[in-house]
Amino acid sequence: MEMVIVAPPAPGRLEDLRRRFFATPLQAVVSLACLTIMVFLVWKLLNWAVFSAVFTTSGGPEACQATAGACWSVIAARWRIIFFGLYPYEEQWRSALACVAVVVMTVLSCIPAFWTGRRIALVWGAGTGLFYVLMKGGVLGLAHVGEEAWGGLALTLFIFVTTCLIGFPLAICLALLRRSELPWISRTTGLIIDGVRSLPLISILFTFAVVLPFALPQWLQGDKLYRVILGSALFFSAYQAEIVRGGMQGVATGQEEAAMALGMRYWQRISRILLPQAMRNAMPATINQFVISFKETSLVVIVGFFEILASGNAAYGTGEWRFAYVEVYAFIAFIYFIFVFSLSRYGAFLERRMSVSER
Amino acid sequence: MVSLLRNQKVRNALLQVLYVGSIAAMVLAGIVIARRNLADQGITSGFDFLFKSTGWDVNFSLLPATANDPYWWYFLIGIINTLFLGSVGLILATIVGTIVGLARTSSNDLARLLGRTYVDIFRNIPLILQVFFWYAIITHLPTPRSAHEAWGFLLTSRGLYIPFPNVGSAAFAAATVAVIAAIVLPAWLGRTSLLAQPIGQRRTIQFAAAAAALACATIILALGRLPDTPLLDFPALQGLNLRGGLRIPPEFATLAIAIAIYGGSYIAEIVRGGFKSVGTGQVEAALSLGLSPWRVFTLVRLPLALRAMLPILANQYVWLMKATTMGIAVGFTDFFMIVALTINHSGQTLEAIGILMAGFLAINLSLAAVFNRINKAIALKGNQLRG
Amino acid sequence: MISTNSTGEPALRIENLDKYYGTFQALRGINLSVQRGEKIVVCGPSGSGKSTMIRCINRLEQHNGGRIAVLGTELNDDVGNIDEIRREVGMVFQHFNLFPHMTVLENCMISPMIVRKQPRAQAEATARHYLEKVRIPEQAMKYPSQLSGGQQQRVAIARALCMQPQIMLFDEPTSALDPEMVSEVLDVMVTLASEGMTMICVTHEMGFARRVADRVLFMDGGEILEEAPPDEFFTSSRNERTRQFVSQVLGH
Ligand SMILES: Nc1ncnc2c1ncn2[C@@H]1O[C@H](COP(=O)(O)OP(=O)(O)OP(=O)(O)O)[C@@H](O)[C@H]1O
Numbered sequence: 001m002e003m004v005i006v007a008p009p010a011p012g013r014l015e016d017l018r019r020r021f022f023a024t025p026l027q028a029v030v031s032l033a034c035l036t037i038m039v040f041l042v043w044k045l046l047n048w049a050v051f052s053a054v055f056t057t058s059g060g061p062e063a064c065q066a067t068a069g070a071c072w073s074v075i076a077a078r079w080r081i082i083f084f085g086l087y088p089y090e091e092q093w094r095s096a097l098a099c100v101a102v103v104v105m106t107v108l109s110c111i112p113a114f115w116t117g118r119r120i121a122l123v124w125g126a127g128t129g130l131f132y133v134l135m136k137g138g139v140l141g142l143a144h145v146g147e148e149a150w151g152g153l154a155l156t157l158f159i160f161v162t163t164c165l166i167g168f169p170l171a172i173c174l175a176l177l178r179r180s181e182l183p184w185i186s187r188t189t190g191l192i193i194d195g196v197r198s199l200p201l202i203s204i205l206f207t208f209a210v211v212l213p214f215a216l217p218q219w220l221q222g223d224k225l226y227r228v229i230l231g232s233a234l235f236f237s238a239y240q241a242e243i244v245r246g247g248m249q250g251v252a253t254g255q256e257e258a259a260m261a262l263g264m265r266y267w268q269r270i271s272r273i274l275l276p277q278a279m280r281n282a283m284p285a286t287i288n289q290f291v292i293s294f295k296e297t298s299l300v301v302i303v304g305f306f307e308i309l310a311s312g313n314a315a316y317g318t319g320e321w322r323f324a325y326v327e328v329y330a331f332i333a334f335i336y337f338i339f340v341f342s343l344s345r346y347g348a349f350l351e352r353r354m355s356v357s358e359r
Numbered sequence: 360m361v362s363l364l365r366n367q368k369v370r371n372a373l374l375q376v377l378y379v380g381s382i383a384a385m386v387l388a389g390i391v392i393a394r395r396n397l398a399d400q401g402i403t404s405g406f407d408f409l410f411k412s413t414g415w416d417v418n419f420s421l422l423p424a425t426a427n428d429p430y431w432w433y434f435l436i437g438i439i440n441t442l443f444l445g446s447v448g449l450i451l452a453t454i455v456g457t458i459v460g461l462a463r464t465s466s467n468d469l470a471r472l473l474g475r476t477y478v479d480i481f482r483n484i485p486l487i488l489q490v491f492f493w494y495a496i497i498t499h500l501p502t503p504r505s506a507h508e509a510w511g512f513l514l515t516s517r518g519l520y521i522p523f524p525n526v527g528s529a530a531f532a533a534a535t536v537a538v539i540a541a542i543v544l545p546a547w548l549g550r551t552s553l554l555a556q557p558i559g560q561r562r563t564i565q566f567a568a569a570a571a572a573l574a575c576a577t578i579i580l581a582l583g584r585l586p587d588t589p590l591l592d593f594p595a596l597q598g599l600n601l602r603g604g605l606r607i608p609p610e611f612a613t614l615a616i617a618i619a620i621y622g623g624s625y626i627a628e629i630v631r632g633g634f635k636s637v638g639t640g641q642v643e644a645a646l647s648l649g650l651s652p653w654r655v656f657t658l659v660r661l662p663l664a665l666r667a668m669l670p671i672l673a674n675q676y677v678w679l680m681k682a683t684t685m686g687i688a689v690g691f692t693d694f695f696m697i698v699a700l701t702i703n704h705s706g707q708t709l710e711a712i713g714i715l716m717a718g719f720l721a722i723n724l725s726l727a728a729v730f731n732r733i734n735k736a737i738a739l740k741g742n743q744l745r746g
Numbered sequence: 747m748i749s750t751n752s753t754g755e756p757a758l759r760i761e762n763l764d765k766y767y768g769t770f771q772a773l774r775g776i777n778l779s780v781q782r783g784e785k786i787v788v789c790g791p792s793g794s795g796k797s798t799m800i801r802c803i804n805r806l807e808q809h810n811g812g813r814i815a816v817l818g819t820e821l822n823d824d825v826g827n828i829d830e831i832r833r834e835v836g837m838v839f840q841h842f843n844l845f846p847h848m849t850v851l852e853n854c855m856i857s858p859m860i861v862r863k864q865p866r867a868q869a870e871a872t873a874r875h876y877l878e879k880v881r882i883p884e885q886a887m888k889y890p891s892q893l894s895g896g897q898q899q900r901v902a903i904a905r906a907l908c909m910q911p912q913i914m915l916f917d918e919p920t921s922a923l924d925p926e927m928v929s930e931v932l933d934v935m936v937t938l939a940s941e942g943m944t945m946i947c948v949t950h951e952m953g954f955a956r957r958v959a960d961r962v963l964f965m966d967g968g969e970i971l972e973e974a975p976p977d978e979f980f981t982s983s984r985n986e987r988t989r990q991f992v993s994q995v996l997g998h
């Protein structure tokens with residue numbers, strides 16, 4: 001079975017390099033230009049972030065101002081406020097643990113073994129429940145900490161997770177309503193979805209935070225945090241609904257007909273036949289939507305929440321560290337990057353795997 | 360009764376009535392309650408407030424604006440600001456995205472690596488964080504007194520100062536129109552009246568049209584030039600302040616930069632996808648016809664790739680337009696911020712929200728209409744190429 | 747309204763059935779009565795309305811005029827009746843329509859479990875019994891995509907049988923199959939017929955029709971043009987269109 005290929009003599013290393021980067025004069029110019037840019041940037045970055053940077057808090061802000069490099073001591077001095085916001089100092093381990101719970105939950109839900117409706121619901125329900133209990137306390141001997149004291153990374157994660165937890169089922173409902181055979185239901189739903197999609201997220205957050213209290217009776221107003229989460233979930237679900245609907249369109253019509261012929265009722269057809277297949281089709285786009293939604297969580301800073309971006313502003317905003325804004329933003333950007341990059345890499349991996357298995 | 364409920368037609372009708380009815384009821388109840396709450400605060404609903412003067416200022420406007428102007432004028436300013444910032448951001452993002460996207464599709468490993476790094480970094484950091492970052496950078500620039508200077512540009516914490524022609528605003532607007540015509544006219548000519556002509560002649564006419572429009576622009580600028588001043592006005596320090604040139608406020612510069620960089624990373628991916636979708640077959644066929652690589656690029660790869668990416672690009676542009684609402688984070692008076700300020704100052708909550716929705720709906724729909732037209736035009740070209 | 751299952755009722759009674767797609771009339775005044783245990787083969791040129799007719803029987807399509815009664819139950823807007831009829835009528839499709847995200851066994855078990863509320867053990871026993879019957883017990887744990895077309899269609903038959911229906915509908919069950927797989931599916935159908943199942947089969951397999959059918963129906967333009975026992979149908983048809991069609995089909 002083995003094929004014998006008579007390989008041309010392997011080119012030497014230099015020859016290989018020449019072919020790859022200096023084949024034509026234009027190639028050579030492009031290569032050299034890119035190389036210069038890269039070396040310059042990498043050197044600048046390393047020099048700033050590592051070689052001339054200050055890492056310890058021992059010198060205080062003054063030590064930083066003396067050097068041209070990064071002042072990482074601001075992170076060392078202020079990391080607690082970035083991660084935990086105004087959460088009480090002695091209880092911050094709870095906030096940390098809650099963040100770990102969310103990360104574990106996210107990782108678990110990336111494992112295919114958990115991709116049944118019940119298991120995913122279980123993982124997310126348990127994860128969010130654990131998060132909530134840890135943060136809020138008031139039970140199991142944990143001191144009570146109200147939502148107004150939540151902040152930093154924990155608040156960002158809380159808003160993201162609850163947005164998905166509410167938005168996802170809502171998205172499925174919207175998608176089902178939109179593809180309903182009953183014209184008035186599908187038209188009304190289409191109007192809602194397209195309307196929400198045509199608005200910027202900030203305006204929706206603003207409406208839910210500031211305007212909605214006017215339009216709701218007193219007993220329905222609830223906390224501003226939960227209203228904003230609701231708004232963000234609505235926005236998420238309008239986009240996700242179209243993704244789910246796309247997944248449903250990828251399921252052959254014969255599937256539903258077969259289920260009908262077997263006597264299954266509407267909900268049985270939807271839950272056992274349609275959704276499992278549709279969600280599988282929609283998986284890569286869904287992960288992409290999660291990524292986008294996680295990035296957009298940061299917008300709640302505009303309606304006045306103390307999430308990670310606001311706590312970052314606070315970390316450098318007070319007196320002595322005023323000059324160290326680049327370091328703080330770089331640090332927050334790095335945190336976002338880790339979450340977003342790994343999730344989007346995972347989505348790309350999944351997409352490739354699915355397109356291979358289709359062949 | 361029970362048997363009636365088991366009837367499919369009855370059920371369907373009932374479901375629809377219930378669904379639409381409950382949504383309508385919720386919306387109506389919300390409006391009624393809001394009107395009552397607002398009335399309690401002494402705010403009468405209605406659109407009369409549009410003609411009252413605002414009493415507050417906007418920090419950025421292309422149109423003349425004072426605190427005495429009525430609300431409707433401010434809404435107009437807001438929409439124009441949004442469209443202006445959006446178009447600037449969109450053009451910059453397209454330039455960035457095209458360069459990075461081409462780097463990502465290049466055959467050079469180093470260029471690809473650079474492009475990929477760019478996309479990976481800037482796509483994965485939230486736009487609002489980038490806005491904050493650039494705003495902090497710009498507002499921490501040196502004061503005008505110790506400003507950086509490079510090629511006549513001045514970077515200061517009070518904004519970016521760039522050289523600017525010394526002309527009246529009417530003449531400047533006319534010149535802008537002429538420059539836009541210089542871009543649009545050749546493309547339009549290429550599509551319609553000249554199709555029958557041989558390609559060489561077509562090119563000549565297109566060039567002539569562009570040149571004529573540009574000449575017009577130059578003449579307008581020269582004529583509209585303010586008396587006794589040089590044509591280009593360079594910013595320079597005078598006393599404690601900067602004089603001359605055009606000042607781009609920090610808020611505008613921040614948003615334009617952030618949108619260009621963030622949007623550029625998305626557009627780069629779209630550009631890459633577009634070029635990837637062009638089969639190697641077509642390119643090889645063109646090369647085998649003896650066309651030079653440059654002509655293969657402009658005649659085959661570019662048109663085909665454009666056709667593939669335009670629908671996605673249109674979505675991205677709509678998204679970019681909506682991203683101008685980040686203005687409120689740094690205090691740029693875009694449409695949304697004007698609405699928010701209106702609610703703060705006048706209390707006309709429902710009306711302002713209604714105007715907000717209508718405004719964005721109009722922006723979305725008109726953008727969609729423009730892109731549909733371009734799409735059709737490009738699709739036509741694609742067919743000619745195939746035929 | 748639900749009428750009782752009196753023994754005198756035919757398995758299926760169709761009267762003056764009309765069906766429109768928009769303004770296009772796909773069925774025109776169909777009349778048909780099928781007794782219990784009877785086997786009907788329906789044939790006719792493409793677009794003649796065969797599929798439409800049998801899809802009306804279990805409400806995959808909604809008819810616009812006339813009446814359909816299945817096992818004495820009137821098929822109307824009453825959702826209870828629709829559910830009841832679908833439970834009692836099995837259907838096999840041209841393109842199998844197996845559920846790709848379930849194993850063969852799960853395909854067969856799902857519906858008895860969630861529709862008939864059978865306990866899992868019982869559903870599995872039934873499923874294995876019918877898989878045995880269609881001669882693929884060893885494939886139970888595979889996914890549909892891992893099976894050949896003939897095997898998939900036999901699974902589809904087993905899946906329908908697991909609901910223990912009283913009537914089976916077949917819509918061109920062999921026309922999507924490679925020729926060498928046709929007979930394995932037909933064999934299963936012949937066995938099923940010999941056990942007394944009431945069957946309505948849309949097919950162009952004339953050999954099968956000859957062996958099994960009690961009556962052969964010829965449809966064209968949304969009407970039943972001819973209805974006769976197979977011998978008569980193939981040899982001495984009165985209708986010109988039928989004779990033409992038969993000679994075409996047999997000629998191949
Ligand atoms: N969903 C539909 N919408 C509109 N017209 C339809 C639809 N389904 C079928 N038709 C039309 O109804 C007529 C009958 O279709 P039907 O599928 O019943 O034919 P058939 O006899 O089964 O043909 P074939 O042998 O090709 O399966 C055809 O003219 C077809 O075009």
Ligand SMILES: [Mg+2]
Nearest residue numbers: 796797798918
């Ligand atoms: Mg058919």
